[in-house]
Amino acid sequence: MKKTTLFILAFIFIILCYFTFTSAVSVFESDWELPKPIKERESQYRLVLITQDIDTPFWNQVGKAAQEEAEKFGVSLEVWGNYGNHHEDFLKNLEIAIQSKVDGIIVQGLDSEEFKELTRVKASFYGIPIITIANDVPIEESLRRTYVGSNQYEAGQLIAKQLIADMGEKGDVVLMYNQDVEYYQEQRLTGIEDIFYLYPEIKMHHAKTSYAREDVVGATQNILNMVPETDAFIAVNANIVGAMVREIGKRYQTEPFYIYSFDDGPESIPLLEKGLLDGLVKQSPEQMGKESVAAMLKWLNGETVPLHADGYLTEIHIVKADGEK
Amino acid sequence: MSKIQKKIWTVSAILLVIMSAIWIVLTYYNNKTLNQYNGILERYLSMNEVTTASQRVINALNDYMLNPSLDNFEEIEMSKRFVQQAKNDVHQLRNIDNDFTLTNYIHLVDSFIESTDRFILFYSENELEASTKEFAEATSISNHISDMTLTLIEKELKTYDKFYIGMINQSSELKELGIWIILLIAFILLIASYLFSRSITKPVLELTKAANELSKGRFDRQVKVDTNDEIAFLAKTFDHMRKNINKLFIETKHKARLEHELQQNQILLQESQFRSLQNQINPHFLFNTLNTISKKAYLEGAQETSDLLVHIAGILRYNLKQMDRSVTLKEEVDVLKQYVEIQKARLTDRLDFEIGIDESCLKQLIPPLTLQPLIENAIIHAIEPREDGGKIWVRIYNGMNQVTIEIEDDGVGMDPKKIEQVLQEQYEPTEGHSTGIGFSNVVKRLRLFYGVEDTVRIESVLGSYTKVVLNLPKLRGKEHDTGLNRG
Incomplete structure (x- = not known):
């Protein structure tokens, strides 16, 4: 009896000790470290990559490549962006970057007065170099240091040539693009038109729209009503391609149309993978990201002054739905 | 100090020490957590301070534009100093996570101050258009500052999220630890107080048992208590008392026996006295008669008879003596001789x-x-x-x-x-x-x-x-x- 009691008491004691000890250990060992404060100002370049669209496959690749390149050279780089092509936010980001006196800005070009004002006047005032990426704005208007990205004129030509190769030298082609004047869009358009002018039997129909989804739907319906016999669609601005394809899919089987676009829209690549697009111009986002950072560093370090005014052009090629190039 | 008191003191002191140690540790941790919370909160506050200060500058600029008095100018200068101060404070908050944004932020504040300076310069040179433009610029930067403050705070929240979770976890773990410690201490206390009280009551119980035995009249059992406190002393004294009582008791018993014997002796004596009293009248008469007869016999020439009668009278006289006194051997022997003479006369x-x-x-x-x-x-x-x-x-x-x-x-x-x-x-x-x-x-x-x-x-x-x-x-x-x- 006495032995049993003693045993039970000892057992309880050991259990209590064990739990107290483990509890104490977990209390005293829980480590949550605060981020280390930096005492010394580490002098390294601060670069900002500003895009109009974030979280799209195209821009993610650009951003990632740029980050890697920046890390390689030991400079800090942040990717800023906004959702859904919101110009006001984009311009605000640019303004903040300028007023924050970053060492260099790599920016997706926007062909608007405000943009040009910021790059030409404000950035120059603060002495901040600007490189455009993917979409260019003419150097005369933006005073950009250089451009890194595809040759949009060639891209237009490429897509037009591919269409002719697929469709033949005769037919109706709808060209759909944003109603706002954008330099890169214009260049693509010029490229396409320059090819199509060579084939008189190809008829071009222009359809302009805004970025708003209902506008795109409306414009698509409109053009389909006006030109029901059309053979092909080219979405010159990749941002509208999603809504456009969906609207066409509502009316027809997409099969009878040749639908082409570019890869820098948020929905371009998924649509191609589903086979809803017949082909698109694939640019090289990684190359852009990498080269833009490299070019900016060359400028900042004074290795190449001035930078190539025409820009550093990156590769483009056609990708077709079945994977052919 | 007496030993039981010492025991109580020791137990209390140990308890007190343990309790205070726990209290100190818990308080220390509580304080630490509080300080960390406070530190984080202060970061937010000093970030917010920049926004407030920059807005104050804008207000001051506006007032100055409307009414370019010296007071308002001084207000601008002062609010600018506030901005500078706030900027310096924020500068301390740089860490790996927010380095980039915070550097931007600081430069933004610099731009703001430069823009303000330019405004004052243009304004003093009466270049109205330029100064208005700078005012717009300053306002826009101020807005950007407040936006960026929000971004920074958001970033801080993200950075400290893990930290918060850790702190909350720790506090819950601390609570758990508290419960375990309370249980452990309660357990130890119960056991200790049980042992402690037993160490006091057990000897008392033993003593009570011994007292009971003693009251029942058993004096031969030894009282033994194996502790080293006052109870043991009491037990020793008690045992001593038991021994004394036992000795007294034995002595009394012995005395009582002696008394009893004496009494018996007395009874025997009284018995023989009674008998001799009973015989007293007769013997006296007999004694005198015998003496008379002896003389008569002597006178009549019966010498032998006369001698016998003398012997009988001698024995009678001896017999009549008080029986409770001692005699010498000589007297006893004399009587014996007389007795033998008589017997000889009888038995020839x-x-x-x-x-x-x-x-x-x-x-x-x-x-x-x-x-x-x-x-x-x-x-x-x-x-x-x-x-x-x-x-x-x-x-x-x-x-x-x-x-x-x-x-x-x-x-x-x-x-x-x-x-x-x-x-x-x-x-x-x-x-x-x-x-x-x-x-x-x-x-x-x-x-x-x-x-x-x-x-x-x-x-x-x-x-x-x-x-x-x-x-x-x-x-x-x-x-x-x-x-x-x-x-």
Whole structure:
């Protein structure tokens, strides 16, 4: 009896000790470290990559490549962006970057007065170099240091040539693009038109729209009503391609149309993978990201002054739905 | 300090120390957590301070534009200093996570201040358009500052999210630890207080048990308590008391026995006194008559008869003496001789009596009527039954510490059972004795008188002899007045 009691008491004691000890250990060992404060100002370049669209496959690749390149050279780089092509936010980001006196800005070009004002006047005032990426704005208007990205004129030509190769030298082609004047869009358009002018039997129909989804739907319906016999669609601005394809899919089987676009829209690549697009111009986002950072560093370090005014052009090629190039 | 008090003090002190240690640790951790919370909050506050300060500058600029007084100008300067101060504060907050944004932020503040300076410059030079533009610029930067503050705080929240979770976890773990510690301490306390109280009550219980035993009259069980506090001391004292009581008790018992014996002695004495009183009138009369007859016999020429009568009178007189006083051996022997003369007259030559006395021991004190009953006994049992008579020897020696008296006869002897009975003082055949005093009475009186048990020894062989040996411890008195005649 006495032995049993003693045993039970000892057992309880050991259990209590064990739990107290483990509890104490977990209390005293829980480590949550605060981020280390930096005492010394580490002098390294601060670069900002500003895009109009974030979280799209195209821009993610650009951003990632740029980050890697920046890390390689030991400079800090942040990717800023906004959702859904919101110009006001984009311009605000640019303004903040300028007023924050970053060492260099790599920016997706926007062909608007405000943009040009910021790059030409404000950035120059603060002495901040600007490189455009993917979409260019003419150097005369933006005073950009250089451009890194595809040759949009060639891209237009490429897509037009591919269409002719697929469709033949005769037919109706709808060209759909944003109603706002954008330099890169214009260049693509010029490229396409320059090819199509060579084939008189190809008829071009222009359809302009805004970025708003209902506008795109409306414009698509409109053009389909006006030109029901059309053979092909080219979405010159990749941002509208999603809504456009969906609207066409509502009316027809997409099969009878040749639908082409570019890869820098948020929905371009998924649509191609589903086979809803017949082909698109694939640019090289990684190359852009990498080269833009490299070019900016060359400028900042004074290795190449001035930078190539025409820009550093990156590769483009056609990708077709079945994977052919 | 007494030991029990010391025990209590020790237990309390240990408890106090443990409690304070726990309290200190918990307080320390609580404080630490609070400080960390405070630190984080201060970061937010100092970030927010920049926004507030920049807005104040804008307000001041606006006031100055509307009313370019010196006061308003000073207000601009002062609010600018606030902005600078806030900027410096924020500068301290840089860490790996927010380095980029915070650097931008600081530069933004710099731009803001530069823009403000330009505004003042343009304004003082009356370039209205330029100053208005700078004001717009400053306002836009101020807005950007507040936007960026929000971004920064958001970033801080993200950075410290893990930290918060860790802190919350820790506080919940601390709570858990508290519960476990309370349980552990409660357990230890219960056990300790049980042991402690037992260490006090167990000896008390033992003591109570011992007291109970004692009250029941059992004095022989030792009181033993194996602790080293006051209770043990109490137990030791108690045990001492028990021993004393025991000793007293034994002594009292002994005394009571002695008293009892004394009382018995008294009763015996009274008995014999009563008898002698009973016989007093007769003996006195008889004594006087005997004396008269003796004289008459003498006058009539019966010499022998006269002598016999004198002897009888002598014995009678001796018999009539107070029985409670001692006599000397000499007196006793004299009476014995007279008695033997009488018996000789009765038994003529059947009785052969021989006496040997060491004269040096005649002063030995002895109870009266000791030898006479023994001789009478010998005559009754050894001489009278035999037709041809017998012999009786009486020898008195002086020993080292004692006087030995031997009374021997050559009669039929005694069987051992009878000897045993006599020595046990149980055999009392009083009939036939002239004095009414038997053997057992003698034995009893001798033992009482000398206070020694082995005064009487009987040797006997059936049909051969009987020998009574009295070993009397030496007890000398003054010469007794043998001539006192109280009859």
